Amino acid sequence: MNLHDSIYLKAAINFLSFNAIQTGMANKKIITVFGATGAQGGGLAHAILKDPESEFAVRAVTRDASSEKAKALAEKGAEVIVVDIDDPVGLRKSLEGAYGAYFVTFFWSHFSAEREMAEAKAMADAAKEAGLKHVIWSTLEDTREYIPLSDDRMPTLMGKYKVPHFDGKGESNKFFTEAGVPTTFLLTSFYYDNFIYFGMGPKKGEDGKLALTLPLGDRKLAMIAAEDIGKCAYGIFKRGEEMAGKTVGIAGGHYSGNEMANALGNAIGQEVGYNKIPPAVYRSFGFPGADDLGNMFQFNHDFADDFNGKRDLTFSKSVNSEMKTFETWLEEYGERIPLG
Ligand SMILES: NC(=O)c1ccc[n+]([C@@H]2O[C@H](COP(=O)([O-])OP(=O)(O)OC[C@H]3O[C@@H](n4cnc5c(N)ncnc54)[C@H](OP(=O)(O)O)[C@@H]3O)[C@@H](O)[C@H]2O)c1
Numbered sequence: 001m002n003l004h005d006s007i008y009l010k011a012a013i014n015f016l017s018f019n020a021i022q023t024g025m026a027n028k029k030i031i032t033v034f035g036a037t038g039a040q041g042g043g044l045a046h047a048i049l050k051d052p053e054s055e056f057a058v059r060a061v062t063r064d065a066s067s068e069k070a071k072a073l074a075e076k077g078a079e080v081i082v083v084d085i086d087d088p089v090g091l092r093k094s095l096e097g098a099y100g101a102y103f104v105t106f107f108w109s110h111f112s113a114e115r116e117m118a119e120a121k122a123m124a125d126a127a128k129e130a131g132l133k134h135v136i137w138s139t140l141e142d143t144r145e146y147i148p149l150s151d152d153r154m155p156t157l158m159g160k161y162k163v164p165h166f167d168g169k170g171e172s173n174k175f176f177t178e179a180g181v182p183t184t185f186l187l188t189s190f191y192y193d194n195f196i197y198f199g200m201g202p203k204k205g206e207d208g209k210l211a212l213t214l215p216l217g218d219r220k221l222a223m224i225a226a227e228d229i230g231k232c233a234y235g236i237f238k239r240g241e242e243m244a245g246k247t248v249g250i251a252g253g254h255y256s257g258n259e260m261a262n263a264l265g266n267a268i269g270q271e272v273g274y275n276k277i278p279p280a281v282y283r284s285f286g287f288p289g290a291d292d293l294g295n296m297f298q299f300n301h302d303f304a305d306d307f308n309g310k311r312d313l314t315f316s317k318s319v320n321s322e323m324k325t326f327e328t329w330l331e332e333y334g335e336r337i338p339l340g
Helices: 003-025 039-049 068-075 088-095 113-130 164-179 226-243 257-268 279-283 290-302 304-309 313-319 326-336
Strands: 029-033 056-062 079-082 100-103 134-139 183-187 210-214 220-224 247-249 253-256 272-276
Touching (some): 029 039, 039 056, 039 068, 039 100, 039 226, 056 068, 079 088, 100 113, 100 226, 113 134, 113 164, 134 164, 134 226, 164 183, 183 226, 210 257, 220 226, 220 304, 226 313, 247 313, 253 257, 257 326, 279 290, 290 304
Parallel strands (some): 029 056, 029 100, 056 079, 100 134, 183 247
């Protein structure tokens, strides 16, 4: 793209965003959506934009307004704002005049729980300063409340975590509470989409047969379509400030490794086995984050009743009537799962 194209593109996006503010957004309560071009925030932004009766307007945060996803949001009526989560000035600007915000952090782009915590603290402080009426913080358990660092059933990682991408989020809950921000703490679940994007799909073994390899034993795992997290968040915003101060968990279903493999097999028309391995073997796979995920699955296994119990299916459906089961998600997305 040359300089002129880029200037015209930016002008067009500004025009669309300005138009959105002038027409649809004027009397609506603005929700600033972080990760609006991603899975969770995208689900929320599109759920609001698809609802012509919505009391809310979307302010979509991205680092790149010229991306296809950002342009699609602007075309549908979102105000697109270019902000990096690590820029405190931009963060404050993103919340000016807003009613609420959806806050999510992005562990897998930097692998640092400390950075997630610094971002969450900055978000909580900025939300307080902006006087937001309702915030949703996308969080997970601090697994050290279940498995202290002294418990050697799994290794301690990065010096002070058991499951870094959970623990940093869970520990960050306190920033919202301490700042006195009206926050719903949203416990998310394992995405079905990981079978497409996170390399977790079935792989061919030496016998040529497809199998899912997970260290879950025979326990069930709470799972969800990533987009449904955002749809649930919309339902929670619609319920309003009565949801502030509450911790709620969401899932589309709870599935064992065998149930996942059977559903996958039915969807792709090929037999898929379930290869249950010990967590230590998963940790040794060597890809970036394998130790973190190995510990996560061990936590999911050892505390399955608690973890799944907190992600109640009836509550989830009550805030998102379109909640997808793994089977209904597979009908739509099964073809996209790479079969290694
Ligand atoms: N995979 C799972 O099963 C699972 C389950 C529960 C929770 N989670 C958590 O979900 C989080 C990721 O959320 P997601 O899956 O919705 O993300 P995603 O689909 O990977 O999308 C990433 C989003 O982050 C935005 N982003 C990245 N860095 C940014 C920055 N520095 N400033 C502003 N925006 C930034 C991107 O926006 P632009 O590129 O447009 O700027 C994009 O919208 C992770 O922390 C992960 O631990 C994952």
